[in-house]
Amino acid sequence: MKCKEINELLSGYIDGVLDERERSLVEEHLRTCRLCAEELAHLKASLKSLSSLEKEKPPPNFLNMVHKRLERRFSWKKALNKLFVPARIKIPLEAVAVAAAAVLVVFILISSPSQKPAPLQPSAVAGKLMEEEAFLSREMKVTEPATFFGARPAAVARGPIEETAVFAGEMGTAEPSTYMEVRSVTYRRGAEKMIELALLIEPEVNYAEGLNRLGASVHQAKLKGLREIEMPETEKKDKVRKSSTLAQVKELVSREGGKIISVEEEAVSPQRITVELPFDRYESFLNKLNELGNLQQTGAGPTGKDNRPIRVRIEIISR
Amino acid sequence: MNEEVIEGAERARKDTDLVRAFLAGDKVAFDRLVLKYQNRVFNTCYRLLGNYEEANDSAQDIFVKVFRSLKRFRFESSFSTWIYRIAVNTCRNKLRSLQYRYRRKMIRIDEQKDPEEESYAIEIGDESQSPVKELERKEKGILIQKAIDSLPEGQKTMIVLRDIEGLTYDEIATVTGLNPGTVRSKLARGRQKLRKYLRGIN
Numbered sequence: 001m002k003c004k005e006i007n008e009l010l011s012g013y014i015d016g017v018l019d020e021r022e023r024s025l026v027e028e029h030l031r032t033c034r035l036c037a038e039e040l041a042h043l044k045a046s047l048k049s050l051s052s053l054e055k056e057k058p059p060p061n062f063l064n065m066v067h068k069r070l071e072r073r074f075s076w077k078k079a080l081n082k083l084f085v086p087a088r089i090k091i092p093l094e095a096v097a098v099a100a101a102a103v104l105v106v107f108i109l110i111s112s113p114s115q116k117p118a119p120l121q122p123s124a125v126a127g128k129l130m131e132e133e134a135f136l137s138r139e140m141k142v143t144e145p146a147t148f149f150g151a152r153p154a155a156v157a158r159g160p161i162e163e164t165a166v167f168a169g170e171m172g173t174a175e176p177s178t179y180m181e182v183r184s185v186t187y188r189r190g191a192e193k194m195i196e197l198a199l200l201i202e203p204e205v206n207y208a209e210g211l212n213r214l215g216a217s218v219h220q221a222k223l224k225g226l227r228e229i230e231m232p233e234t235e236k237k238d239k240v241r242k243s244s245t246l247a248q249v250k251e252l253v254s255r256e257g258g259k260i261i262s263v264e265e266e267a268v269s270p271q272r273i274t275v276e277l278p279f280d281r282y283e284s285f286l287n288k289l290n291e292l293g294n295l296q297q298t299g300a301g302p303t304g305k306d307n308r309p310i311r312v313r314i315e316i317i318s319r
Numbered sequence: 320m321n322e323e324v325i326e327g328a329e330r331a332r333k334d335t336d337l338v339r340a341f342l343a344g345d346k347v348a349f350d351r352l353v354l355k356y357q358n359r360v361f362n363t364c365y366r367l368l369g370n371y372e373e374a375n376d377s378a379q380d381i382f383v384k385v386f387r388s389l390k391r392f393r394f395e396s397s398f399s400t401w402i403y404r405i406a407v408n409t410c411r412n413k414l415r416s417l418q419y420r421y422r423r424k425m426i427r428i429d430e431q432k433d434p435e436e437e438s439y440a441i442e443i444g445d446e447s448q449s450p451v452k453e454l455e456r457k458e459k460g461i462l463i464q465k466a467i468d469s470l471p472e473g474q475k476t477m478i479v480l481r482d483i484e485g486l487t488y489d490e491i492a493t494v495t496g497l498n499p500g501t502v503r504s505k506l507a508r509g510r511q512k513l514r515k516y517l518r519g520i521n
Binding site for chain 1: 350353354357358361362365366371374375378379380382383386456457459460463464478481482483485488503504506507508510511513514517518
């Protein structure tokens with residue numbers, strides 16, 4: 001065995017903690033290796049130096065010092081305890097965490113700039129908006145989410161108005177019907193002005209053209225692998241008519257330099273389209289729209305106090 | 320040997336009696352425990368920290384901890400190893416916080432190891448052979464303490480507990496939570512290192 005390995009065993013050898021094999025190895029090596037024997041002697045001398053070190057003693061008043069420290073600590077602790085006596089109810093850490101998270105969320109929501117109320121609108125518009133909110137948030141007849149014609153729960157969020165329109169279809173057992181309703185509409189108050197129009201259309205208008213459109217949309221639905229559902233003939237016609245009027249409205253909007261905000265195309269009755277028009281084109285848009293059917297304004301018109309784009313919601317209703 | 324064992328058992332029984340008395344509300348029992356262990360605790364602190372004031376502070380701290388945690392003493396180990404464990408842990412934490420503060424003040428012998436190890440050893444050797452042959456006990460003690468200070472924390476603990484405080488390997492294992500094999504190898508390495516440092520003065 002090498003000297004290095006023996007050296008590592010010398011400490012245990014001095015203390016008598018080596019096993020029999022190790023001890024005999026060390027003893028055998030020491031008989032022949034002078035260097036390792038010297039090393040052992042040095043090591044023993046070092047240990048002797050250590051054990052002969054003077055014992056450092058604490059100051060004579062050590063016990064008093066401990067007492068003082070205890071008093072200081074416990075009187076401080078007592079004071080703290082007194083201070084917090086009423087609050088010594090144990091609250092689970094989880095509950096504290098949940099409460100803190102809730103406070104944080106509320107704080108973030110309150111301080112979020114998107115939620116800050118906009119400046120107040122002219123009272124007529126504001127009043128209209130409140131009416132509208134009340135009307136639209138009314139709970140309507142809803143069943144399971146519809147798959148009809150690929151209708152999906154549609155979330156529309158544009159500009160200051162935030163709508164969540166969920167469509168639902170009600171399937172009769174004998175004859176499938178096609179009711180689609182707006183389930184809920186959420187308005188953000190104080191939004192910009194919104195004009196509500198109703199366009200009453202005649203049954204004959206563009207029937208043939210509309211039928212082609214319906215065919216196309218049924219075909220599309222098939223392509224998408226969606227369920228094809230039988231529709232009563234009268235409702236088919238109604239849908240055709242309105243979809244063609246809708247197409248015309250869309251065309252008109254683009255001609256007048258406006259843009260389409262949202263379309264509730266799958267709703268059978270009433271069909272709605274929300275558009276935004278430049279302020280100066282609003283009048284000509286109205287005139288042209290009037291040619292498509294009987295146009296009625298259900299709410300207040302534009303106030304004309306600023307030149308911001310005008311938002312118009314048109315309901316296409318068949319007579 | 321047999322007498323030592325009996326004596327140890329007797330001591331342990333006395334300790335547990337004192338602990339029980341303290342837990343029963345006898346505050347004097349705590350004082351008796353302090354008086355009984357203050358020298359050992361203090362010396363351990365001093366050897367581990369290498370500074371009288373820090374040792375004093377830590378030793379007081381240890382007895383405050385003892386006072387506070389005696390109610391959790393389970394009588395499974397001896398009171399002696401239990402208090403040593405508190406002492407070693409307290410000093411270890413202290414050392415770690417002191418390391419930064421004393422980085423500049425402390426002269427680490429092992430820093431001079433590589434290029435100057437020989438010259439350092441010779442320097443001490445020269446002194447031992449020179450007119451300073453009769454190094455005063457205290458001066459020698461300071462040198463030994465410096466050598467202890469220079470050891471890595473783990474090895475230092477082994478040396479202090481075994482070679483200064485005289486604990487057995489098993490007791491050291493209980494105090495440090497290491498297995499006896501590790502205690503043996505750490506101690507061996509610490510002793511070898513220490514022997515190199517102390518070569519000149521032995």
